[in-house]
């Protein structure tokens with residue numbers, strides 16, 4: 001090879017290298033970032049300042065209420081996070097909603113603005129008659145008055161023993177166990193459980209007794225490891241913590257491996273005498289072993305993602321969300337969780353209030369804690385137990401995340417970062433479609449999308465994912481997915497009558513999940529009637545051949561004109577079409593309506609003879625429609641859990657046969673399912689197949705399906721070119737969606753405030 005050739009080869013090599021470098025350097029620029037921003041502000045003209053009346057209290061408002069109460073109640077208010085049962089303290093401060101008439105007058109008729117008010121729940125342990133008092137405090141932000149509303153709301157004073165325990169009380173119970181109870185059985189604790197002062201965790205159960213006034217809790221003990229709910233050790237303690245002096249608390253009963261003992265002293269004596277039937281559980285590593293949620297495999301490739309190609313098609317401003325079809329206001333009630341207000345489709349109000357009211361789980365077990373458990377989560381706090389959501393897992397990565405301010409059991413307001421997420425979702429299936437090759441040849445369809453509002457509550461072992469889903473056809477879906485850990489009992493004796501074995505000594509205990517919703521529909525105005533359509537077969541002579549008969553299907557229609565006709569027990573046959581009907585008609589002369597469609601496979605709630613049943617009597621009915629009343633604002637109360645025998649709110653009393661034709665009506669909906677835990681509930685109950693809820697769907701409300709006006713629709717005929725962007729916007733996607741998602745950095749602030757339960 002001569003020099004010239006060598007130079008040519010070298011030159012060629014340099015050109016190739018340069019070209020390769022260029023390709024590599026410019027590769028990342030082939031796609032621009034999507035036109036994505038992290039914060040979307042509702043344009044001023046779409047925002048209604050008036051809906052501020054539904055907003056949660058601001059931090060500033062909360063601070064003023066705390067200052068006002070401290071200077072106005074005439075007693076010393078301790079910091080609830082450190083309060084003793086014998087003290088006075090503020091339990092919680094939350095928004096007090098204005099009455100509906102005042103809100104509507106302000107929203108619709110330019111009436112005067114209702115005063116902003118707070119609802120303060122105050123514990124008075126240091127009084128002659130200890131009690132819980134609820135005050136309405138206003139006007140905000142600078143309060144000048146407070147009004148005791150306890151008797152007005154509950155028809156009586158609320159005795160102190162009805163109060164939900166403070167986090168401080170739970171801590172005191174734990175300290176009492178470790179310092180005053182366990183030391184009374186040192187040999188048993190050491191030899192059977194290898195107790196070292198830290199390796200036993202207690203889980204509360206409730207209710208706390210068998211009659212009004214009781215405050216004795218079965219504490220179920222577990223190995224203190226990750227996912228401890230799945231590692232019972234067979235020991236349970238009935239701790240009476242009714243005395244306001246915690247040094248006077250005492251153990252009423254002890255359960256170990258199927259046997260009951262008077263107290264730890266007796267347990268120790270019988271153990272040292274060799275009369276305790278010992279069943280040692282294997283010590284589990286601190287990561288929990290089978291209860292660990294740590295993935296068993298390394299991450300490989302990223303799965304599919306939902307992301308915004310251009311600006312999100314919804315806007316969030318303060319407490320309001322707006323898309324091209326929907327708008328509504330929202331808040332997170334401390335005890336009840338997500339509340340949506342003034343839900344409008346294309347500007348027309350469909351729902352005044354759509355809210356979670358309570359949840360309930362009844363358990364079965366041959367262990368005392370499990371046997372007695374009937375959890376009512378509004379008492380623990382469905383909104384109170386919300387925590388930062390994790391991008392890309394709890395909601396799509398690109399969702400909008402909102403912080404929530406609240407006040408409970410503290411001196412200052414707290415802010416929960418990213419407690420709510422909002423996103424528009426590609427449902428992956430068409431909302432509707434049709435392919436035609438007969439007569440005319442075409443394809444038409446609408447990609448399925450929905451706007452989702454989500455919050456997640458973690459109440460003890462379970463997590464509830466609350467979704468409110470808004471579809472382009474005017475339908476709203478409310479649904480909840482339970483996930484998290486099951487609760488378990490120590491497996492012994494006849495345990496398998498109460499569930500399946502899911503670990504060495506772990507019984508996944510049978511239980512129910514019930515969810516209570518309030519739906520204050522206002523269809524074409526406040527006044528509505530409840531109507532049922534269904535089907536029936538009738539035998540008729542065939543008109544064209546009178547010698548023959550056929551069974552002919554007919555539509556039935558019935559107005560359910562009283563509250564007694566408008567309630568359906570869990571397993572009652574319910575008309576398949578049941579809807580709120582307006583006074584106005586659609587183009588075809590039909591009264592405009594919105595239908596309630598349930599998705600539920602509930603177990604039985606509790607026998608009505610059970611002395612606690614009235615406290616959860618909302619769960620008797622899958623649907624009950626009542627005349628709306630301010631004094632029937634909620635179907636349960638935060639006090640029902642700790643005194644279910646004399647409930648402060650008994651929903652069944654709402655149903656008193658009032659006339660409900662052309663009235664302001666509320667639908668109370670219960671959905672739920674029976675859960676018999678099985679091997680695949682380990683480590684967690686999955687959301688798949690465990691979703692229950694209901695749809696609100698237009699029924700002759702419109703003149704046609706409003707989604708036909710969606711700009712997402714696709715239609716092309718055999719005479720058109722479906723690959724052309726002008727004909728079919730989907731054909732543009734390779735160009736318009738050829739961008740990189742502009743994801744914000746991943747952040748997480750869920751471990752910043754671990755003082756919370």
Ligand SMILES: [Cu+2]
Pocket residue numbers: 482486511512513675685
């Ligand atoms: Cu369950």
